[in-house]
Amino acid sequence: xxxxxxxxxxxxxxxxxxxxxxxxxxxxxxxxxxxxxxxxxxxxxxxxxxxxxxxxxxxxxxxxxxxxxxxxxxxxxxxxxxxxxxxxxxxxxxxxxxxxxxxxxxxxxxxxxxxxxxxxxxxxxxxxxxxxxxxxxxxxxxxxxxxxxxxxxxxxxxxxxxxxxxxxxxxxxxxxxxxxxxxxxxxxxxxxxxxxxxxxxxxxxxxxxxxxxxxxxxxxxxxxxxxxxxxxxxxxxxxxxxxxxxxxxxxxxxxxxxxxxxxxxxxxxxxxxxxxxxxxxx
Amino acid sequence: xxxxxxxxxxxxxxxxxxxxxxxxxxxxxxxxxxxxxxxxxxxxxxxxxxxxxxxxxxxxxxxxxxxxxxxxxxxxxxxxxxxxxxxxxxxxxxxxxxxxxxxxxxxxxxxxxxxxxxxxxxxxxxxxxxxxxxxxxxxxxxxxxxxxxxxxxxxxxxxxxxxxxxxxxxxxxxxxxxxxxxxxxxxxxxxxxxxxxxxxxxxxxxxxxxxxxxxxxxxxxxxxxxxxxxxxxxxxxxxxxxxxxxxxxxxxxxxxxxxxxxxxxx
Numbered sequence: 001x002x003x004x005x006x007x008x009x010x011x012x013x014x015x016x017x018x019x020x021x022x023x024x025x026x027x028x029x030x031x032x033x034x035x036x037x038x039x040x041x042x043x044x045x046x047x048x049x050x051x052x053x054x055x056x057x058x059x060x061x062x063x064x065x066x067x068x069x070x071x072x073x074x075x076x077x078x079x080x081x082x083x084x085x086x087x088x089x090x091x092x093x094x095x096x097x098x099x100x101x102x103x104x105x106x107x108x109x110x111x112x113x114x115x116x117x118x119x120x121x122x123x124x125x126x127x128x129x130x131x132x133x134x135x136x137x138x139x140x141x142x143x144x145x146x147x148x149x150x151x152x153x154x155x156x157x158x159x160x161x162x163x164x165x166x167x168x169x170x171x172x173x174x175x176x177x178x179x180x181x182x183x184x185x186x187x188x189x190x191x192x193x194x195x196x197x198x199x200x201x202x203x204x205x206x207x208x209x210x211x212x213x214x215x216x217x218x219x220x221x222x223x224x225x226x227x228x229x230x231x232x233x234x235x236x237x238x239x240x241x242x243x244x245x246x247x248x249x250x251x252x253x254x255x256x257x258x259x260x261x262x263x264x265x266x267x268x269x270x271x272x273x274x275x276x277x278x279x280x281x282x
Numbered sequence: 283x284x285x286x287x288x289x290x291x292x293x294x295x296x297x298x299x300x301x302x303x304x305x306x307x308x309x310x311x312x313x314x315x316x317x318x319x320x321x322x323x324x325x326x327x328x329x330x331x332x333x334x335x336x337x338x339x340x341x342x343x344x345x346x347x348x349x350x351x352x353x354x355x356x357x358x359x360x361x362x363x364x365x366x367x368x369x370x371x372x373x374x375x376x377x378x379x380x381x382x383x384x385x386x387x388x389x390x391x392x393x394x395x396x397x398x399x400x401x402x403x404x405x406x407x408x409x410x411x412x413x414x415x416x417x418x419x420x421x422x423x424x425x426x427x428x429x430x431x432x433x434x435x436x437x438x439x440x441x442x443x444x445x446x447x448x449x450x451x452x453x454x455x456x457x458x459x460x461x462x463x464x465x466x467x468x469x470x471x472x473x474x475x476x477x478x479x480x481x482x483x484x485x486x487x488x489x490x491x492x493x494x495x496x497x498x499x500x501x502x503x504x505x506x507x508x509x510x511x512x513x514x515x516x517x518x519x520x521x522x523x524x525x526x527x528x529x530x531x532x533x534x535x536x537x538x539x540x541x542x543x544x545x546x547x548x
């Protein structure tokens with residue numbers, strides 16, 4: 001990169017944003033962080049982290065298939081994760097706890113993705129960016145799709161918020177109160193599919209946990225009220241994404257690495273502080 | 283308030299089952315406003331099934347059931363329900379008040395407005411206080427004991443101001459002192475708010491001082507009566523269809539012997 005790191009954060013950012021790719025990365029990264037924080041909070045609350053992980057792998061097969069057919073990988077991601085999400089929802093809420101079955105499908109999908117990638121005689125970087133994310137390569141068109149998918153996801157979460165919270169925390173009572181837990185589960189899996197699809201662009205299939213689960217897990221440890229928890233999850237996801245992008249401008253190493261590392265360090269810090277407080281040291 | 287309003291549950295020749303499997307049949311009973319009813323019987327005899335019928339989650343396989351003068355409908359706001367002990371993740375940091383609040387707004391779409399949220403939290407706190415759990419309002423759900431959780435669940439069921447309360451095994455895993463305390467709180471609510479309560483339990487003793495009537499589910503039948511009528515060697519032997527024996531100690535506690543042998547296993 002051209003200029004060096006200065007102490008004036010604003011002028012540093014302005015320098016970065018002169019580059020279109022950097023601007024797109026910040027735009028898409030911001031949308032993805034907000035969506036991942038919100039949806040991730042419910043993922044952690046519903047104990048469906050593994051389902052989120054599996055969905056991203058299902059998405060990998062879709063994205064690789066799309067690349068093979070000469071389509072936008074994002075289209076493949078959206079189609080496959082939505083299908084996978086609805087299938088999991090169809091198996092019932094308890095399916096989220098069926099680790100073995102989900103794992104079996106997950107590895108099959110990953111294998112399928114590998115086949116598609118090898119059939120595609122293009123660059124191997126395509127596979128690499130799907131697996132580990134390539135936010136610096138994001139196009140203006142992808143930013144727009146990300147924005148639309150992100151706004152849609154947030155709008156639906158807002159529309160079903162109280163019912164979703166009820167079924168996430170207290171399924172049996174919610175069902176008795178006339179809230180259809182099956183319907184809520186299907187809608188949530190679709191939201192998760194959307195969120196996963198756009199998040200894959202930033203951190204890739206394999207590192208989806210870093211944006212979808214870790215910030216929310218930090219939030220769950222800190223917040224007494226769901227809205228506060230969501231705010232913390234979004235804040236952590238935003239902070240780590242921006243920080244990762246910022247650092248990556250000056251360093252030749254992947255953005256995903258900086259994001260996953262920052263969020264992991266934050267998680268450890270929160271845990272350490274909490275256990276010290278529990279012991280009465282702090 | 284007419285006469286029908288006092289009659290909260292009315293069952294005539296009611297049968298329940300799943301698919302081809304009959305759980306119990308030919309039940310006739312009614313529950314009136316202000317009554318505390320204990321529901322007893324061995325495991326698998328269909329106590330929870332009775333609740334599912336009342337909640338409209340299961341259709342009767344035969345007979346008639348009316349709740350508030352109508353066939354049961356799912357999501358009736360006049361019914362408060364505490365299902366059998368729910369697992370709460372010990373890492374869950376969400377405060378008790380927020381769970382109680384879901385009893386008011388959990389079945390609504392959208393997001394609570396700030397003014398709404400304020401009122402809801404106030405009502406949730408009142409409900410917690412009414413069951414002697416006001417101090418738990420801001421505690422994390424994950425760190426509450428079994429007895430404390432049951433009070434929070436109870437407050438959640440009460441916060442919607444129900445006319446009928448269905449409690450499935452709220453006394454499970456509580457020690458005797460906590461059992462007594464919780465039953466007293468429930469009885470207080472029943473008398474004060476003139477609502478009807480059905481409480482499933484496996485031991486009659488904590489209920490004896492407060493309960494008005496008992497419903498027994500045994501061997502495919504439902505029997506009902508006051509504790510005096512039904513907790514006798516003769517009456518219970520008839521319910522179980524086999525000789526069982528009711529013993530009383532000097533404190534009025536009862537022990538029913540021979541029930542295990544009397545249950546028909548398939």
